[in-house]
Amino acid sequence: MGLRQRNWARRETIRLKALLGNACAHCGITSNLQFDIIESMGDAHHRCEWSWRISFYRAQLVMKNLQLLCETCNKRKADHDDPF
Numbered sequence: 039m040g041l042r043q044r045n046w047a048r049r050e051t052i053r054l055k056a057l058l059g060n061a062c063a064h065c066g067i068t069s070n071l072q073f074d075i076i077e078s079m080g081d082a083h084h085r086c087e088w089s090w091r092i093s094f095y096r097a098q099l100v101m102k103n104l105q106l107l108c109e110t111c112n113k114r115k116a117d118h119d120d121p122f
């Protein structure tokens with residue numbers, strides 16, 4: 039992936055996290071945040087490249103199916119999402 043695409047991915051990640059309030063939906067912590075799909079859609083997106091995943095996360099956000107969880111809360115959930 040090119041540098042420009044990587045910068046875009048980073049910007050989009052920051053933007054999406056800001057839209058989600060930059061805090062864990064569960065405990066309110068603001069560090070080690072990871073995207074979490076509320077109603078799991080399977081793990082197919084884990085195998086995809088960032089640009090595809092960000093589009094996926096953005097679509098989930100629109101459908102109100104995306105939240106932020108801190109590492110601790112995310113580990114408690116069965117389905118994991120990688121940190122960016």
Ligand SMILES: [Zn+2]
Pocket residue numbers: 062063064065066067107108109110111112
């Ligand atoms: Zn938490």
